[in-house]
Amino acid sequence: NAGVTQTPKFRVLKTGQSMTLLCAQDMNHEYMYWYRQDPGMGLRLIHYSVGEGTTAKGEVPDGYNVSRLKKQNFLLGLESAAPSQTSVYFCASSYLGLGEAFFGQGTRLTVV
């Protein structure tokens, strides 16, 4: 049982480049979330999804897009990366948003 898996674990981008982060969960959870973690700022919600085909904005959605084409996958896209998007990104999932949220191992992204 892998839980929540993120790909890639590390990435360096140049300003203006694009990339997609993949989150996959094998727990059959309906709800999935993307957070970014910056020093001294905790975990801030970027986007979330309450089921296949649905997405919604969180606290800090600007510069990011998401898609949930399959229940087990939640993709986070950066169309034109900026240095301000340098961060550690965490994906999480939970059963109907109730109880424990399970986190992936994180993706460390550096935009130069």
Add this chain to the structure above:
Amino acid sequence: GENVEQHPSTLSVQEGDSAVIKCTYSDSASNYFPWYKQELGKRPQLIIDIRSNVGEKKDQRIAVTLNKTAKHFSLHITETQPEDSAVYFCAARKAGGGNKLTFGTGTQLKVEL
């Protein structure tokens, strides 16, 4: 939206002492309050949680208390050990709107030998 404040940002204790981390929340409709532990370079992991219909919950050396009237909740760790050193995050959630968790800014706990 919900706002969660967490204090202190850093906490240093001697091994065997107790540690207390406090959080306040703004939305009285919040009904679920988890605590996550994050070791360096690792993912956050749930260590204990409490729901709004309970005032206190304990799991071995860890306990959480909730005061709904004052809108604050606290994490208590007794008999601290070096492996308790980590960053601890509190969070609050209310039903609806994706059942989103709003996190505090974290407390770096260091347990010194």
